[in-house]
Amino acid sequence: MRNLDENTITDAVLARHEHVGNARLTEIAGSLVRHLHAFAREVNLTESEWEQGIRFLTDVGHMTDEKRQEFILLSDTLGLSTLVVAMANRKPAGCTEATVFGPFFVEGAPEYENGADVANGATGVPCFVSGKIRGLYGEPVPNARIEVWQADADGLYDVQYPDDGEHRGRGVLHSRADGSYHFRSIVGEPYPIPHDGPVGRMLDALGRHPWRPAHLHFMITAPGYERLVTHVFREGDPYLDSDAVFGVRSSLIAPWLQHEAGVAPDGTRMATPFYTLEFDFVLNRAAL
Ligand code: BEZ
Numbered sequence: 001m002r003n004l005d006e007n008t009i010t011d012a013v014l015a016r017h018e019h020v021g022n023a024r025l026t027e028i029a030g031s032l033v034r035h036l037h038a039f040a041r042e043v044n045l046t047e048s049e050w051e052q053g054i055r056f057l058t059d060v061g062h063m064t065d066e067k068r069q070e071f072i073l074l075s076d077t078l079g080l081s082t083l084v085v086a087m088a089n090r091k092p093a094g095c096t097e098a099t100v101f102g103p104f105f106v107e108g109a110p111e112y113e114n115g116a117d118v119a120n121g122a123t124g125v126p127c128f129v130s131g132k133i134r135g136l137y138g139e140p141v142p143n144a145r146i147e148v149w150q151a152d153a154d155g156l157y158d159v160q161y162p163d164d165g166e167h168r169g170r171g172v173l174h175s176r177a178d179g180s181y182h183f184r185s186i187v188g189e190p191y192p193i194p195h196d197g198p199v200g201r202m203l204d205a206l207g208r209h210p211w212r213p214a215h216l217h218f219m220i221t222a223p224g225y226e227r228l229v230t231h232v233f234r235e236g237d238p239y240l241d242s243d244a245v246f247g248v249r250s251s252l253i254a255p256w257l258q259h260e261a262g263v264a265p266d267g268t269r270m271a272t273p274f275y276t277l278e279f280d281f282v283l284n285r286a287a288l
């Protein structure tokens with residue numbers, strides 16, 4: 001194949017992939033090439049703009065390491081993560097909706113009993129969280145594995161601090177025989193996604209802010225049910241309609257109720273004001 005020009009280059013690349021043994025790879029690579037070429041044609045991409053794009057992606061790569069996943073931030077802020085999550089989670093009405101995973105999950109969070117304080121020293125106003133895990137037909141789901149993670153009062157996750165070997169504001173617990181769970185933590189606050197890198201510069205250039213509304217992350221797994229990765233958002237948060245990563249769903253917004261000092265739902269005597277949050281999760285049955 002020689003003398004390729006702007007009209008023939010796309011088909012020439014696609015023809016090179018015809019004999020790949022993997023049909024799905026051919027489909028994905030082919031579609032990517034077609035859309036990339038269509039994009040360059042549509043905007044009449046110049047050489048210097050192409051170079052700028054390459055520099056941007058290079059910076060995204062350089063910014064990425066074990067603690068900082070700039071590619072996930074890029075996917076999240078471009079809405080690609082929400083699109084993929086939405087397509088992968090077409091659940092029956094009544095199931096708790098899924099939302100983006102985000103870059104701050106870590107493996108190996110400590111296991112706690114119900115009632116424990118998963119803040120483990122993370123700063124913030126105390127919050128008592130409780131609810132039930134159920135299946136779509138209302139059945140309680142006992143022994144579901146509930147993993148929770150959240151930012152502290154300064155909007156930072158434990159992994160954003162120098163590593164001291166402690167997990168703060170994250171943990172794993174299991175639902176009881178009646179599907180109920182409860183734990184103590186802290187009130188989530190709105191926070192900006194990390195924006196001191198290329199994705200932050202991109203948001204700036206596009207006149208966008210980096211803020212996420214206050215939320216708690218949950219990942220719930222139980223045999224016979226689909227894994228649920230979701231958040232609970234704080235009702236009234238100013239960023240609910242402009243989440244930097246497009247993750248808010250109305251069904252995931254709940255009131256975080258403020259209480260004066262006194263007795264908390266688990267009987268703890270609180271000398272300072274505290275919050276409570278109640279949220280039930282409905283899991284979809286796993287495909288057989
Ligand atoms: C998060 O909620 O932890 C998050 C999600 C997407 C990008 C950055 C942070």
Ligand code: FE
Nearest residue numbers: 102151215217
């Ligand atoms: Fe978060």
